[in-house]
Amino acid sequence: MTRVRVTAPRSVARPAVDFRGTAEESAVGQVFVRSLIRSQLRLALVVAGGFVLIVGAFPLLLAAFPGLAESTVAGIPFDWLLLGAGIYPVTGISAWLYMRSAARNEARYRDLARDLSGDR
Amino acid sequence: MILAGTGDCAVNPAVGITAFAAVTAATAVIGFYGLRISRTTGDFYVASRTVPPWWNASAIGGEYLSAASFLGVAGLILLSGTDALWFPVGYTAGYLMLLLFVAAPLRRSGAYTIPDFTEARLDSRSARLVTSLAVVIVGWLYIVPQLHGAALTIRTTTGLPSWVGSTAVVVVVVLTVVAGGMRSITFVQAFQYWLKLTALAVPLVFILLVLRDNGAPAAAAADVNPTGLAPAGPYQNISLLVALLFGTLGLPHVLVRFYTNPDGHSARRTTLIVLGLLSVFYLFPTAYGLVGRMFAPGLAQAGQADAVVLLLPGRLIGGPAGELMSAFVVAGAFAAFLSTTSGLVVSLAGVISQDVLGGSVRGFRLAALVSAAVPLAVAFITDSLALAGSVGLVFAFTASTICPVLLLGIWWRGLTDAGAIAGMATGGLLCGGAMVAGAALGAGTPVWLAQPAAWTVPAAFAVMVLTSRATKSRVPHTITKVMTRLHTPERPLATGR
Numbered sequence: 199m200t201r202v203r204v205t206a207p208r209s210v211a212r213p214a215v216d217f218r219g220t221a222e223e224s225a226v227g228q229v230f231v232r233s234l235i236r237s238q239l240r241l242a243l244v245v246a247g248g249f250v251l252i253v254g255a256f257p258l259l260l261a262a263f264p265g266l267a268e269s270t271v272a273g274i275p276f277d278w279l280l281l282g283a284g285i286y287p288v289t290g291i292s293a294w295l296y297m298r299s300a301a302r303n304e305a306r307y308r309d310l311a312r313d314l315s316g317d318r
Numbered sequence: 319m320i321l322a323g324t325g326d327c328a329v330n331p332a333v334g335i336t337a338f339a340a341v342t343a344a345t346a347v348i349g350f351y352g353l354r355i356s357r358t359t360g361d362f363y364v365a366s367r368t369v370p371p372w373w374n375a376s377a378i379g380g381e382y383l384s385a386a387s388f389l390g391v392a393g394l395i396l397l398s399g400t401d402a403l404w405f406p407v408g409y410t411a412g413y414l415m416l417l418l419f420v421a422a423p424l425r426r427s428g429a430y431t432i433p434d435f436t437e438a439r440l441d442s443r444s445a446r447l448v449t450s451l452a453v454v455i456v457g458w459l460y461i462v463p464q465l466h467g468a469a470l471t472i473r474t475t476t477g478l479p480s481w482v483g484s485t486a487v488v489v490v491v492v493l494t495v496v497a498g499g500m501r502s503i504t505f506v507q508a509f510q511y512w513l514k515l516t517a518l519a520v521p522l523v524f525i526l527l528v529l530r531d532n533g534a535p536a537a538a539a540a541d542v543n544p545t546g547l548a549p550a551g552p553y554q555n556i557s558l559l560v561a562l563l564f565g566t567l568g569l570p571h572v573l574v575r576f577y578t579n580p581d582g583h584s585a586r587r588t589t590l591i592v593l594g595l596l597s598v599f600y601l602f603p604t605a606y607g608l609v610g611r612m613f614a615p616g617l618a619q620a621g622q623a624d625a626v627v628l629l630l631p632g633r634l635i636g637g638p639a640g641e642l643m644s645a646f647v648v649a650g651a652f653a654a655f656l657s658t659t660s661g662l663v664v665s666l667a668g669v670i671s672q673d674v675l676g677g678s679v680r681g682f683r684l685a686a687l688v689s690a691a692v693p694l695a696v697a698f699i700t701d702s703l704a705l706a707g708s709v710g711l712v713f714a715f716t717a718s719t720i721c722p723v724l725l726l727g728i729w730w731r732g733l734t735d736a737g738a739i740a741g742m743a744t745g746g747l748l749c750g751g752a753m754v755a756g757a758a759l760g761a762g763t764p765v766w767l768a769q770p771a772a773w774t775v776p777a778a779f780a781v782m783v784l785t786s787r788a789t790k791s792r793v794p795h796t797i798t799k800v801m802t803r804l805h806t807p808e809r810p811l812a813t814g815r
Binding site for chain 2: 228231234235238239242245246249253257274277278281282283285286287289290292293294296297300301304307308311
């Protein structure tokens, strides 16, 4: 069995081998990068905010309609169903929507960066 | 057979021991299988970043679903009803936050550990060391409840003394980690997710069948309050959610998994799969809690709430089928202790060996031993609180220390090393202080101390931002390069799409 000596990968592991080094050099490139970061942050905040609002609405809903919590579906109390199972689909859908939009933001950035380096 | 005198054992002792032995053997076999392909340098730390998303997601799920999830959630639901449902919701939603704010940029940072990230982002050795300290504290705090869970399981199912359970887990984990590094861990963890899921699902199906034959459950029984505890107020629930939402994205053993994705986009995809896996999993502890509340509320009065998952199959099914199902859940429980503990030990050993021992394989192994031995000692001298509750406090600590550094480091150019250190120190001291005070005060702890995240997390963020503002000149000159690297997609321009 071969022994391999592990040396500490202490600093950032490997240098970027793609265009991420060149696009950032120019002032225009930085404008694109900043705009990408801003739109990704905005997207993340919107999704997080929406999620928190929906989840926060669940207990308010139960408090507003006391009869709702006492009704049962297939022998399971409704409030248990809502909090114990109903929140997971919301989580999944939020995550899926975010992933799609984040990928779209990146595709847009990639197009811009390609145009930029094509122009040079 | 020597009984420990800690109450009668409700399950046939042979069942518990067999289940533990089977899980250990399976872990060892898969660990060995992984060991044979664990050959290159990178394997030892992060499995070479070549693990496919499904494996990786299962492994993340396997590592994340700890004693608190497997036993604690059902126990807490048995004790406090719908209020406890916020625990599984928070554990899952924490991954949503991780996806939104951390997954892709952290993967793109190219760093291996959280301290690596801090050093690269802030260009500062001292910030790195403070982060390492926070990571080690978080890891140790998180291992302790796993060992309490193991002690509880061994005590309840075999009647052996508590220390046997925690020691057995530590021994198995240290042996696996020392032998295989991260590559074999990935396979083991992925296997353990599916084991944990099956171990809860199959007995539950049997329980429900038995219950159906015995007549429809009385739904009103869910409103039974077996302990007479007052329901939690909005502050408690909100503070808990803050801890769980923000705590997840700072957990060291979770973060290290993201480096095993080939790029930022696949890091996101993996996280999405993890969210699905967790959502499915948490339906089961919730169901156990509800069934326990309806049909075995006596467990809560007897102070055995955390063991509800272990005891329900035996109580409700009975006979040989009941014993078989008990063996299943015991196996699942040990999978939970083993996987979370080994994940934590690997990431702690990585940090300790790099910062203290020079990063050799020998150093890694020594560090693994230390990482597991310290919490074992702590577990011996401390008492088990409610499992889900004590893990909730660890999340609060993480949310007050590591989370602000990650979030501000990834999204705000203005963060400086001085700000990061001041913020982590503030959050750590406030939250740590609240934990110590809470332990000292016991049952009389005021709510704001028992559930501190709602004020310690904003405090840590505020100190971090204000100190960074005051030390603007310390923003590293590499900031433009680093931010570009964190946020831009990896695909090479030349190849197009």
